[in-house]
Amino acid sequence: MKGLYLNGKILDALYIYGKIVAKGFWFDEVMYETLINGLCKSGETRVALQRLWKMEGQFVKANFVMYNIVVDGLCKGGLLNDALDLYFNMLGRGISPDIKEAGLLLNEIFVKDISLDVYTFNIIIDALCKEEMLLQVHDLCDVMILRGQQPNIITYTILINGYCLNNKVDEARKLFDMVIERGVVLDVWSYNILIKGYCKINRVDEAMNFRKDMFLKNIVPNIVTYNSLVDSLCKAGRISSAWEIVNEMHYCGQPFLDVNTYNILLDFVCKNQHLDEAIALFKSLIYERSFVPNIWSYNILISGYYKNKRFDEAMKLFLYMCSKNLDPNIETYNILLHALYDRQQLGKAIILLNQIVDDDICPNLYTYKILIYGL
CATH class of the missing domain: 1.25.40.10 (Tetratricopeptide repeat domain)
Known part of the structure; x- marks a missing residue:
């Protein structure tokens, strides 16, 4: 042909x-x-x-x-x-x-x-921002205004997000402040974009100050706001500040506490070699805060047990998780496979591999690395 x-x-x-x-x-x-x-x-x-x-x-x-x-x-x-x-x-x-x-x-x-309407311009601007074509975005915004289409709140949110995606957070903040001065009322999602932008470049104090600005303007933070801050504070080693944020969420009666917030804390504690503290936290969250663990929660603790050479407890937690009708994923199996190969328990590793096949779970690259180096 x-x-x-x-x-x-x-x-x-x-x-x-x-x-x-x-x-x-x-x-x-x-x-x-x-x-x-x-x-x-x-x-x-x-x-x-x-x-x-x-x-x-x-x-x-x-x-x-x-x-x-x-x-x-x-x-x-x-x-x-x-x-x-x-x-x-x-x-x-x-x-x-x-x-x-x-x-x-x-x-x-x-x-x-x-002739394009503001909705069409917004779609093109968003696509260009994601392709890091910021110069073309500026030109398109000029054309948009010349043709009588005024940017709306969605346009500004897309532009702020575009700057943050390209790590130009200071430019994003300038645009944010300019929009506010023009009397445009930005919503929680616009604030979240800048908070995540600050967190991404490790400027967590500015993100925290931005959160205070939200309260002053009667904008209620949502779960995205809080999770961004908790995650960034944990990565900066500021666990006490992270807990202050979590407690603020809890005691203010915020309806949107979710499992991911607590998983961020569990992961931080485990990675800093405080396994017993993580276990105590896990139990207290279940009994005191009606925390319902998900597969990520269990994977964090199972991995923590394994890294601390407490493999029997890792297996007990794995079996307990299964008894709660929570299906393991490939990350769960990878942790256990790695542990079995480390302990030279090849027979049990093969049984586990067969279980992965029976459960129709697709191995990933890490699974194959474990198998290659384990054999």
Whole structure:
């Protein structure tokens, strides 16, 4: 088929494609890429787009390469509305566009008087931020305003998040303050983005101060706020401050305490070689705070037992967890497999491997490393 395209025999290539499909055979990814690329290079971009849509529901799914080929062809052919539709379809499916294709799309928007609403601008700005194309974001925001579309709270939140994703937290804060000065009321999610941004670059004191600012403006922190702070404080070794945050959540009657908050604390205590303290914490949380452990909670403690060479207790906790109808995951099995190989208990390790297979749990890279080095 590639040879037919190279020789300009598009109809012949499509005829062969139709015959192959009619006989019940499926194209693989490479053949579809060849088909779509050939159509676009021959100026048959709309036909390529139709083939792309027809792939939905078939055995082979449209991939990153196919989408980008068609977006490129549509932009070069001046079919911007179709290119935008396809671009948004990509984003909706979690497929990141190529920077080159995003650039082509932007160029068409800048050059031509394309009418886009604020919702459409926001989608494109968000995609560009995630691709670290901040200069293009600034240009697009200028075009947006020139064309009479004023940024809304979602636009500003996307921009603040874009700066934080690129570790430009000071720029994010400047934009945040500017928006507040203009009278725009930002919500808890905008505050959370900056708090997470500060935590990400280990500026936890500024994150804590930002939380105080929330209270002054009657914005109630949510579980994302608290978990970001607790996690960052633990990583900084400030366990007492982390506990103050947790107690604030608990005693203020916050309805959104969740298991992940306590897991962060358990993980920190275990990693700092205070296993007995972690066990005491685990028990007190269950009896005093109605804490319902999840698989992560048990994995933290099972791993802690193993690292402290208390393997019998690790197995007891594993069996207790199973008795609570909580299914182990591959991380649980990896901890136990590692321990069994360390103790040269190969027979038990094989039994455990069979159990992994019986439970339809897919091994990961770490599982194979354990097996290779263990054998």
